[in-house]
Amino acid sequence: MKAPAQRAPVARGRPRTGARVAAVQALFQSEQAGESPEAVIEQFVRHRLGPNEAEEGYPEGRVPDADVRLFARLVRAAATNIEAIDAALAEVLAKDWPLEKLDPVLRALLRAAGAELMQPHDPPMRVVINEYLDVAHGFFAGDEPKFANGVLEALARRFRADEFARG
Template sequence: MARPRSQGGRGRPRTAARLAAVQALYQAEQAGVSPETVLDEFVRHRVVADGPADFAEAALEEGRIPGADVPLLAAIVRGWARNAEVLDRAIAATLAEDWPMERLDPVLRAVLRAAAGELFDATGAPAKVIINEYLDIAHGFFSGDEPRFANGVLDRLARTLRAAEFAAAPASQ
């Protein structure tokens, strides 16, 4: 998995947790192991305490995640794992008919799955916050059209999984 450009780290434990969740879901899929197994590895070996300003960048380069909010990381990964079939169907429903999930870049698929895992918990952060956070992460991995594509998918997904949050909002928002 390519390393993102300056994501997570110093002073942003929730962003670091989201980045770690994307990386954990990617690793689980690529290695063919359970997300729980990868989550355990991440918590024990890759999530590290935050350090000085230059620490975060160096830690990311080494594959470590500085300062991640571990309970949020676990909730995202477990949320997706517990509801994988439902969430993958929900993601697939937002895609064009001739564009199956398997056709998505594996990193992009991990971004969408992590976001879906978080969006599925209606008691978590507001949908718009979640979308913005995962768009920032997508921009860290991709420089092409992928973040724009992710934005469209996540907006449709959030309107499905968190319909109540969007019911009162005017259509122009």
């Protein structure tokens, strides 16, 4: 199963953003195809990450600029902590809007971001939120980025409350 292709690519030369785009795609593929995260990471590293001189942008889900180490770390962290991430998401989502009701790409994005927000404070939570909002704008044209912003802010308050206290 192919991961979703991006509508509008994230600016080239941003390998950390590319890693986040690829992590969302990989988590989507893992869930939809029932493939293990490790198998999907291997597929992405071999076939989907890095430049392809014949193509520009992000055709067929290819991510030409991606920090491969960050990509693998994010996918593994999301897979390892999926129960804790999903529990936190369930707490911040409206009771009549369960996680399973979300668009699967949006669910993958929130899981990847949740995994990153669970990590120590590098990068700062504002950077993480802004990065995933850029990614959300690449995948969605509607209200999903605004929705993601609210959910990510709530997750950040749970996982990194001390950063909010510092201002």
